[in-house]
Amino acid sequence: MIGPLNHIGIAVPSIKDAVKPYREILGITGITKTKTLPAQGVRFCFVNLPSGQLEFIEPYGDNSPILKFLAKNPKGAQHHICFEVQDIHAAKRHMEEQGATVLSEPRIGAHGTLVIFIHPKDFTGVLIELMESPK
Numbered sequence: 001m002i003g004p005l006n007h008i009g010i011a012v013p014s015i016k017d018a019v020k021p022y023r024e025i026l027g028i029t030g031i032t033k034t035k036t037l038p039a040q041g042v043r044f045c046f047v048n049l050p051s052g053q054l055e056f057i058e059p060y061g062d063n064s065p066i067l068k069f070l071a072k073n074p075k076g077a078q079h080h081i082c083f084e085v086q087d088i089h090a091a092k093r094h095m096e097e098q099g100a101t102v103l104s105e106p107r108i109g110a111h112g113t114l115v116i117f118i119h120p121k122d123f124t125g126v127l128i129e130l131m132e133s134p135k
């Protein structure tokens, strides 16, 4: 049911500051423009690696869901990992049948496909994002 690891999500107070060492120290040039996802209360960009992506997210708006996380991790920290699935609705059903806590209805994520998040308590403290593979 689970497809490739798509990205590792890192929540930061400032994307601009956070990508700097990836560009300057690691020499990574494949860094996407920062975009806003108002419905999810975040701004994001992707750092492209041969093996996948890092997703940097910073808060957008007063009700951003990552504000609480950043209060606990003021400098930023690894926030979630994201796996691809073929069918997000089937994945949500499967997760619920297995007793996992799905945190929201499927909604459009940073790659423009539907995503859900699974509570970290079900995966030893790691927040899991599932995203439908881009068609």
Ligand code: CO
Binding pocket: 007, 009, 055, 080, 082, 110, 129
């Ligand atoms: Co993500």
